[in-house]
Amino acid sequence: MSVQSIIETKLQQYFQPHHLQVINESSMHNVPAGSESHFKVIIVSDKFDGQRLLARHRQVNEVLSDELAHAIHALAMHTYTLEQWQNMAATAVPNSPDCLGGSKR
Numbered sequence: 001m002s003v004q005s006i007i008e009t010k011l012q013q014y015f016q017p018h019h020l021q022v023i024n025e026s027s028m029h030n031v032p033a034g035s036e037s038h039f040k041v042i043i044v045s046d047k048f049d050g051q052r053l054l055a056r057h058r059q060v061n062e063v064l065s066d067e068l069a070h071a072i073h074a075l076a077m078h079t080y081t082l083e084q085w086q087n088m089a090a091t092a093v094p095n096s097p098d099c100l101g102g103s104k105r
Helices: 003-015 053-063 065-070 082-086
Strands: 019-024 038-044 074-080
Touching: 003 019, 003 038, 003 053, 003 065, 038 082, 053 065, 053 074, 074 082
Parallel strands: 038 074
Antiparallel strands: 019 038
């Protein structure tokens, strides 16, 4: 099973999200082709109701603790309540910045 599939499955099971996107952004970084090390997660869940951003990120980190310890190098998280998501324009999710690490400098 791919790292992306594992992330999707775990987040789906725990958060039962209204919306979930797991985007492999590894190709934007200085890694071998086909790598699964850099991800962006956009998740909308009722579990985030009443929580501050840091608490939401801690929840995601806890669910993905094994992957973060062994497979994931970088994880960008965009965590929203359903109300926040419904009030956003589709383009409001920030783009990830270009990689400046490794041999790209």
